Amino acid sequence: MTVISARQLGVRYSIYRSRTRLLRRTVFQFLSRELERTQFWALRNVTLEVREGDVLGVIGVNGAGKSTLCMALAQILAPDEGQVVVEGKVAPLLSLGAGFNRDMTGTENIYLSGALMGYQPSEMKEMAGAIAAFAEIGEFMENPVRAYSSGMRARLAFAIATCIEPDVLIMDEVLSVGDAGFRKKSESRMLELMERARAIVLVSHSAPTIRGLCNVAVWLHKGEVRDYGPADEVVRKYEEWQEARPSAGRAGEGAGHDPAL
C-alpha cells in the first residue's frame, strides 16, 4: 500500500527570506514588481512514492532540496505546485529536539512532542516508560531539558519519534548523533520499524548508510530528481558522479540556497 505519494511536487522560496520582513521592503517590492524575479524553486517536478515497509533514502549535495523535500513530505511546507498525499501518521524528525520546551522536564516534553504529532496524552502515557528506557536518560527525565547534553536531547527526540510507531518516520540527517553504541541501537530500531511495515524516509550524506538501510533512493540535484530507483543503483551512480566532479568546492555548491541553513 502506498503511504506517501508526491506528484509533480514543487516548492518555491523568495530569496528575501530574511528574518526581518519589513513593511518597507514588502511595499518596495510590490511597487517595483521585483517580487517575481526574486523567487527560486527549491524543489520542482518531484514525483515519488513510498510504500509500506519502504525505506526511501534521499541523497544529494548541499542545497539539492533534501530538507525541503522532507518538510514537504511531512506536510510542514505546503507545496506551491503539485501535491503530496500521506496516509496515516507521520513522525517528522527533522532537527532533533526542535519541539522541546527547554524549561519543561523530559517527561513533560514526551507529552508535548506527542501532542504535536497528534497523539492523545493517554496514548503517550503508555509509551512514556518505553521512551525513557530507550533514551537511556535515567533520573534526568524529571529535570528540565535545558540541563541535558546535546546527546541526551537527541536520544530523547529519537526515542519519542520511534517508540510511537508512526506510519511514516521522516528523518533528516539525524542518524549521526550519539555515540557508537546508540547509533547501533537506533539502526536496529529502524530495522524493527521496517519489519513492522512502517515506512521511513531517510536523508543522509553518507552513501554507506543509504546503501545499508534503504531499498529505494532518490538523488536530488538543484531541486530536481536526478535519479530514482533501487538504492544500490542510485547510490552507485551518485558516487560515480561525485568521483568525476572536480573536487574543489564540492561541499559549498549551492549552499546559499539551502533552506535548512
Place this chain on the structure above:
Amino acid sequence: MISTIAALWGRRDLIHTLAVSNLKEQHRNTFFGYLWWVLDPLMMTAVYTIVIGFIRGVGRNEPAFPAFVMCGLLAWKSFATTISQSIDVVSRSEGLVKSFSFPKAVLPISLVISNQVLFVFALIPLFALCLFYRFVMGAQLRPLAATWALVPLLVVVQLCLALGGALMFSCFGVFFRDLGNIMTHVLRIVWYLSPGLYPLSRVLKADYRGFLQLDWSDFHSIYLLNPFAHLMGGYRDCIMYGNMPDLAGIGFAFCLGVVGIGLGLWVFQNQERKFAKLV
C-alpha cells in the same frame, strides 16, 4: 471555516499541553513561583494607585480607589499582554512551526487560554481587596452581592475579544515585524482611552470643545466603540458595587469579539500555509 474549527477541536490536547507549558515556564525557577500569579496584579495596582491617585488626586470620590483601578487594570493587562505576545508567537515557536505539521492557530489560542487562566487567578486578590475595603475600611461596597454570578459572563466576553485579536495579530505579525513596535503605542493609547484610571462618567460629562482646535462633538460615540469602555464598568458593577452591568454595552463587546474570531480564523485559513517559509 467549519473544517478549520473541526481541525482545531481535533487538536485540543495540543492546545491544552501548550497552554500548560506557557503557564509553567513563566515563573519556573523564581523564588515565589506561582505566588506571582497573585503578587503581580497587586503590585501593578499599587503602582498605578500611588502614581495616579495620590499625585493627581483623581480617585478622591471613589470609596475604594485601589479596587477601582484593579478592576480595569486586570482586564486590560490580560488583554494587552495577550495581544503583544501574540504578535511574535509564531516566530518564537519557529522550532515547532518548522518541524511539525499542525494547525498554527493553536499557538495564539493556547496563548489566550493561559493568559485568561492568569486573569481568573488575579480575581482572587481583587476579591480580597474588595472585602478589605468593605469590612476593614468600612467603604460603601457590596463585594458579596449575587452579581458575582455575572463575572463568568464578562470573562467569556473578554476571552472572545482576546481570541479574535490574538488570531489576527499573530498572523499579521508573521508578515510585518514592525507590528510589535506599532502595537506597543497603540495599546498604550487605547489603555488611556479606556476608563481604567477614571470613571466612564467623567468622560461623558466632560467638555472638550476647542481642545487642540478640533471638533469633539462625536467623541463620546467614538469613545464608546472601545469594548473596554463597557467591560471595565461591567467588572466594577459586578464585583464592587453589586449593580447590574450595562448589558447593551457588554453585548456590543461580545459581538465585536465574535466578529474578531471569525475574521481571525478566516485570515489564518488563508495565510498559515506560508508560515513555515517565513519564520
